[in-house]
Structure formats: C-alpha cells, structure tokens
Amino acid sequence: MVEEDLSKLWEGLNLIEVEEQLVKVLDHDILAAAQRGINCLMAKVITERNFNKEAFRSTMPQLWRIEGGVTFTEIGESSFMLEFEKCSDKEKIIQGRPWTFDKNLIGIQDIDNSLPPSAVSFSHDPFLIQLHNIPFIGMTEDYGKQITLAIGRVIKVEVDKEGQGWGRCLRVQAEVDITKTLVRGRWIQAGVRKLWTVFKYEQLQKFCFRCSVIMHQGRVCPH
Template sequence: MADDDLTKQWEKLHLSTEETTVVQFKIEGAHTNNSIQGKLCIIGRVLSERGVNNKAFRSTMSKIWRLEGWICFKDLNEQCFLIEFQSKKDKDKVLSGRPWCFDRNLLTIQEVDESMSINVVNFQYEPFWVECYNVPLAAMNEGIGIQIGESIGRVIRVDANSDGSTWGCCLRIRVAIDLHKPLLRGRVCVRPYFEAQREEKQQLQFGPWLRAQPMNTSIFDKRKYGGNLYNINREHNVYGSKEGYS
C-alpha cells in the first residue's frame, strides 16, 4: 500500500526549467584510471532474506579466498559489496572458484561494467558445476557434455581431456544457471542405441545424493604414472618418466 502511494506521488512530480538543465560529463582525463580500476573489481551480492553482517562477510571471505595481495570491500547496501583486488590474478582466482557461499547463502558475483550504474547490475546468472552420473562411456565426451549442458543453461566449458574424452566417475559440465528459475533436480537423457536402464527402487526427490563431490577429492585426479617415453601432452603431471622435461 505504501509503495502505491509513493508511486502516485512520483507521478505528480514535475521538475522546473532550471532542474531539467542537462549536465554534460567530462571524463576524458579519468577514463583511463577508472578502466584500470574497474578491471580489478567485482560486485558481489549475498542472496539472503535477512541482513548480512558486513564485518563478518569481509573477514570470512578474505580468509576463504587466501589471496596473495590485499583486498578491499566497500558496502553498497546490506547485501551488496564492491570488491577490489590488488592483482588480476587474485580476481581471476575468485571468479574461477565460483560458486561461493556465505552463511549458507549463495554469493553471486558480477564483473564491473563501467557503462552501467551499480544499482542496476543484474545478478541473474551464476556458474555451477553440474555432475552427470550413470552416463555410458561412449557418451562421456565433450560433445555430449555440451548437449546436456545446453539443456540446463549456458555452457561455459566441459571438464575434458585434450582429446575431448571425459571418462571418469561422472561427466562434469560448467554451466551458467539462471537464478530466477527453479533449480533443476535432473535431466532424462536418451540416445537411440543405448538401452534405457530404470531402477525399480523409488528414488527420493531430495537427499544427500544431490550433494556434489568437492574439488579437493582424489576422484578427479588426472595424473598419469609410469612410462619411459617423452610425453607430448603437458596438460597432466607425469610421474616416472625417464626423460624429464627440458
């Protein structure tokens, strides 16, 4: 009710001739410095229905990120922060490590767009790792991963080897998820020459099985062991080679 009254009051507002005078901005001198500063900044917002302790947020996130350089937090409102890094390396580390959480609430992050006001930044998409299980080995490749990912959101990349294979315990896809839509609990994927396998046991709609494996586990280890030939593919760490790298 109060919002309707405020809207009606704004509709009745009329500016005078002096108030409608256009102000021309001259930013040529400061444009270069602002561009450099903008490349080292991000805007973060904690998606929480209650307020956020700003002091606790600064202290907690700076410890979690473990950056090499300094970091500066500027409060925009109770749930939104302008975060400046000393180096681009630290900024890229935070962006590549998404998604982040604070106090069990999602921290959405957007890069700074100098042409837009901070108040109109749209926190609509956030990257997540999607893990697909029970995928036939013949379908565990980058191409299939892209097809599955596109049915969920915008595909950023597929966790694949240099040859495109993704053999492992699961198929991992980095996808930008629309936060304005309900979170998908799964997808049914069918290929013509694969026999559909259905479990007779009823699966729970929610539970521990939804929890993804953390990156620090050994199940995603792609290191190769043994061998006596020079390995051209330097993407992985190779142990036991007789001919070391030059």
C-alpha cells in the first residue's frame, strides 16, 4: 500500500536526532481505542464525482432506520468515520450491506485501530448474486460455493434444510472485489450438457461500462 511504501521510504532517510525519537502508544490507550472502536465503522462513497455530503449525513440514518444516534466525522475526500450510540445499529448496517447513496456504492468496513484512516481498504463489499440458468442438480450449497468462488469469498448460499435451493435461480452472498472486473458468469457441465450460468448482482448501481469495475465509473478508466 502507499502508506507502507511511505513508511519504508522514511525509514531509509537520514533523520535528525529529534526525528529518530520513538513515540510508543501505551497499552491502556490501545485498549481505550479498541473499546471506542466497537461502536464505529468506516464508510466511503465509491464515486469519482462530487456529492452532497450534508445530504449523505442526513439521508443515511433514515435509510438505515437506526434506533440511536450516529456521528459522521469526515476523514477523507469521500470517506467518513461513523460512531453509533448503539452497537446494534452498527451490526444492522453490516448485515444490510451493500448500501448505496445517489446510486453509488457505499463501502463499509470495521475499524482497525492499528491503521491510520488513509490505510483503510474499501476494496471488497458483500453482494447477493443470483445464479441463473443452473440445472436443478446444481442448485445446492456445495455447487453454489464452487461456482461463486470465481467472484470471491462465499459468505452463504441460500438453501433449505436439505441443502438445496431449487427455484428460479440460486442466490449466493459473496465478497466482491470492487477493484476488479465483475464476473459475468461461468460454464458448468451436467452430464453431456454444458450450460452458461449468468450472474446477476442485486442492488448493483453505478460501475464502469468500459471494464465493468465498480471502483470507478469510467472517468479514469485505464481502458
């Protein structure tokens, strides 16, 4: 990461005596920060355009339907620290991902107290993906995981107590790397039949139509 590269660069420089002096964070301060972080989240609006930050602050608590209050602290160009009065509200937001604002994905990450705000990565976000054109014999938890591993870490496959998800499609929740091209589908073979399984991402809003990457919407597309 950029921050790690900068740290290595500074370590290699010739520092004066006062710059060499190390400031050590005390254990009780680490514990205090960890305790406060229990009720905090990091949020980033994934967009290349300017957006109404005041509208973001006022709109999202209503959409989240939180029971307590929340404080927004701006920590970057489009990122915020959210501090909740109730930890249950934080969990509700985590479980309800993905969230969007003005058709832009909102990256949500838990707090890592050992990192500076600029080092927090918003590269992954969970999505529900519908797997279409799957034969009934492939609509199981095991095959759902195998197929969706092309996207990323599988969180859950929606199946019944028999381990099957027979229906119009199979729904799987997985972590999507929003810095990479969206996976559109996969081939599967059942006996002599070879079928193309189509991936449909639920609540998918803006993404780059040139390279199908969510992290940018085309203005700085390398392609």
